[in-house]
Amino acid sequence: xxxxxxxxxTTRLVVSxxxxxxxxxxxxxxxxxxAVGPSTTILDALVAIRRELDPTLTFRHxxxxxxxxxxxxxxxxxxxxxxxxxxxxxxxxxxxxxGNLPVVSDLVVDMNVFYDEFDEAGRPLVRADDLIPECAPxxxxxxxxxxxxxIECGICLSACxxxxxxxxxxxxxxxxxxxxxxxxxxxxxxxxxxxxMDDEQGAWRCHLAWECSEACPSGVDPAAAIMRLRGAAxxxxxxxxxxxxxxR
Amino acid sequence: MTTNLPRQPFHVAIVGGGGxxxxxxxxxxxxxxxxxxxxxxxxxxxxxxxxxxxxxSGARYAVKDxxxxxxxxxxREILRRVCPGTFEENDGLFVAITDxxxxxxxxxxxxxxxxxxxxxxxxxxxxxxxxxxxxxxxKMAVQVPDATMDAMRMPLRFFAxxxxxxxxxxxxxxxxxxxxxxxxxxxxRVRDLTxxxxxxxxxxxxxxxxxxxxxxxxxxxxxDVPIRxxxxxxxxxxxxxxNMVVNRLHPSGDGDIVVPQRGLSVVGTSSWVVDDxxxxxxxxxxxxxxxxxxxxxIPAIRxxxxxxxxxxxxxxxxxxxxxxxxxxxxxxxxxxxxxxxGVEGFVTISGGKGTTLRAMAETTADVICRxxxxxxxxxxxxxxxxxxxxxxxx
Numbered sequence: 001x002x003x004x005x006x007x008x009x010t011t012r013l014v015v016s017x018x019x020x021x022x023x024x025x026x027x028x029x030x031x032x033x034x035a036v037g038p039s040t041t042i043l044d045a046l047v048a049i050r051r052e053l054d055p056t057l058t059f060r061h062x063x064x065x066x067x068x069x070x071x072x073x074x075x076x077x078x079x080x081x082x083x084x085x086x087x088x089x090x091x092x093x094x095x096x097x098x099g100n101l102p103v104v105s106d107l108v109v110d111m112n113v114f115y116d117e118f119d120e121a122g123r124p125l126v127r128a129d130d131l132i133p134e135c136a137p138x139x140x141x142x143x144x145x146x147x148x149x150x151i152e153c154g155i156c157l158s159a160c161x162x163x164x165x166x167x168x169x170x171x172x173x174x175x176x177x178x179x180x181x182x183x184x185x186x187x188x189x190x191x192x193x194x195x196x197m198d199d200e201q202g203a204w205r206c207h208l209a210w211e212c213s214e215a216c217p218s219g220v221d222p223a224a225a226i227m228r229l230r231g232a233a234x235x236x237x238x239x240x241x242x243x244x245x246x247x248r
Numbered sequence: 249m250t251t252n253l254p255r256q257p258f259h260v261a262i263v264g265g266g267g268x269x270x271x272x273x274x275x276x277x278x279x280x281x282x283x284x285x286x287x288x289x290x291x292x293x294x295x296x297x298x299x300x301x302x303x304x305s306g307a308r309y310a311v312k313d314x315x316x317x318x319x320x321x322x323x324r325e326i327l328r329r330v331c332p333g334t335f336e337e338n339d340g341l342f343v344a345i346t347d348x349x350x351x352x353x354x355x356x357x358x359x360x361x362x363x364x365x366x367x368x369x370x371x372x373x374x375x376x377x378x379x380x381x382x383x384x385x386x387k388m389a390v391q392v393p394d395a396t397m398d399a400m401r402m403p404l405r406f407f408a409x410x411x412x413x414x415x416x417x418x419x420x421x422x423x424x425x426x427x428x429x430x431x432x433x434x435x436x437r438v439r440d441l442t443x444x445x446x447x448x449x450x451x452x453x454x455x456x457x458x459x460x461x462x463x464x465x466x467x468x469x470x471x472d473v474p475i476r477x478x479x480x481x482x483x484x485x486x487x488x489x490x491n492m493v494v495n496r497l498h499p500s501g502d503g504d505i506v507v508p509q510r511g512l513s514v515v516g517t518s519s520w521v522v523d524d525x526x527x528x529x530x531x532x533x534x535x536x537x538x539x540x541x542x543x544x545x546i547p548a549i550r551x552x553x554x555x556x557x558x559x560x561x562x563x564x565x566x567x568x569x570x571x572x573x574x575x576x577x578x579x580x581x582x583x584x585x586x587x588x589x590g591v592e593g594f595v596t597i598s599g600g601k602g603t604t605l606r607a608m609a610e611t612t613a614d615v616i617c618r619x620x621x622x623x624x625x626x627x628x629x630x631x632x633x634x635x636x637x638x639x640x641x642x
Binding site for chain 1: 289290337
């Protein structure tokens with residue numbers, strides 16, 4: 001294991017081994033018995049499996065601290081980042097890839113679909129910080145720079161019941177990214193993004209299940225962003241309605 | 249801005265999908281090479297993605313490792329240019345807590361300035377105004393142009409650009425064998441872990457860009473790389489307790505840096521040496537030390553909720569007798585194994601750090617050009633890389 005523990009227990013990990021092109025109905029799982037300690041995470045356990053039991057196991061990971069967003073997966077059916085999900089104190093734990101994205105191999109999903117939608121929102125990576133009161137800029141400093149909270153992990157998309165039933169839905173991550181651009185345009189015209197998301201497959205498709213905000217490991221609250229997008233879209237429609245002689 | 253260099257008839261296989269491999273793929277593609285990069289896991293899943301996310305000004309190295317310090321400040325400026333919108337540029341503070349720290353300040357500032365690193369003395373009052381969560385007992389501080397990087401997304405820009413330029417990037421592809429005959433490496437044998445298919449990839453040159461795994465790969469060709477995998481423990485706590493990168497103003501030691509990352513603060517690091525970079529462990533006493541040393545600079549860290557603790561292995565070059573890793577230089581080295589082991593067609597790049605990934609690539613690509621007799625200037629100082637999201641473009 002990745003740490004020295006005296007009170008190690010053994011947990012059985014039941015890991016999905018589907019490959020690209022497999023019949024989605026044909027589920028295949030392998031089981032691995034792993035010694036775990038009190039702070040062993042699902043990612044630690046997967047790394048140990050790959051090192052000691054099966055070098056062919058594939059999964060995504062990079063930063064090990066909930067910053068890169070690569071290790072999103074489902075543990076006993078619930079979405080989470082493997083690097084900050086402790087191995088539950090149960091005899092058996094099931095680990096599966098994120099839902100609503102194509103599986104490439106084992107726990108690896110194809111993120112291209114996610115980024116295609118995400119890219120449409122066109123949100124920059126770095127923003128000016130106006131949301132973190134504990135670290136407001138010092139007097140005399142105009143603003144500080146800060147990465148956006150969204151770590152592009154795909155967990156919200158996996159947790160979303162609408163995305164599960166309708167692949168045309170833009171999805172919570174892209175909508176939340178769009179809202180960030182509209183909320184803080186940073187010199188860009190937010191109009192086109194708002195029009196894009198003011199669509200029946202955009203902001204209006206959400207069912208208010210709030211699963212995305214529940215599952216987000218990075219405090220983004222996509223559901224609230226979708227509600228604000230709706231407000232902005234409705235306001236823009238009203239403005240258009242009354243802009244006689246305007247250019248629309 | 250880019251010159252369209254003629255296509256070269258040479259194929260380079262890069263082993264290792266960390267920042268160095270990505271930057272090298274980008275550099276070689278711009279010089280007209282055909283490139284295939286293989287990585288056994290996800291890109292940046294080795295050392296690159298696990299680092300604390302510091303874009304070094306070089307100040308940390310100025311006193312004892314001038315070469316690394318100068319490399320850092322130069323590369324910092326280049327990366328800001330070729331990776332726009334990728335860094336939190338809030339500067340860094342080196343804070344003096346004890347009289348001993350204060351006594352270190354003149355040498356520190358002098359060494360920074362001599363390395364070309366802007367360094368400004370800041371009073372206790374100003375430091376506390378800039379960063380209200382700092383230890384109120386601090387004596388003074390020095391401001392330097394440190395910044396925060398996203399340890400995965402910054403390198404991904406290089407992968408995205410390389411891919412758009414025609415490089416074949418293959419994560420989840422493990423090298424099972426180097427193809428060696430008569431002291432010549434002619435390619436790699438790989439297994440695609442996504443489908444189990446094994447194949448041979450012929451190459452005019454194979455580059456070992458596996459960081460702390462460099463020795464493991466080199467022995468497959470009967471070569472030697474004097475690498476010391478030197479892990480350090482990092483601790484991420486909840487709460488963004490600073491906007492600037494906060495360092496302790498003293499000689500490099502354990503737990504002397506706090507890097508803000510989104511809603512987290514990352515404290516690093518410790519240093520020891522291991523034989524197997526796949527088996528690092530996270531010693532709990534090191535985690536405790538991160539809490540204690542981090543709290544010496546920012547007291548709120550003491551009680552902040554632990555988000556994650558992990559280890560990352562630095563690929564330090566140097567004597568196998570080194571016992572802590574601290575005494576080894578943070579600079580990098582490119583080994584042409586024809587010169588070191590009499591093996592042709594095989595080059596290792598190792599050492600270095602995230603901040604110098606581009607420079608490491610430039611040096612390696614220069615060696616490659618010289619080996620195959622191609623004259624093609626490096627363009628990565630000027631060519632703006634694609635956004636990280638472009639890596640995933642269909």
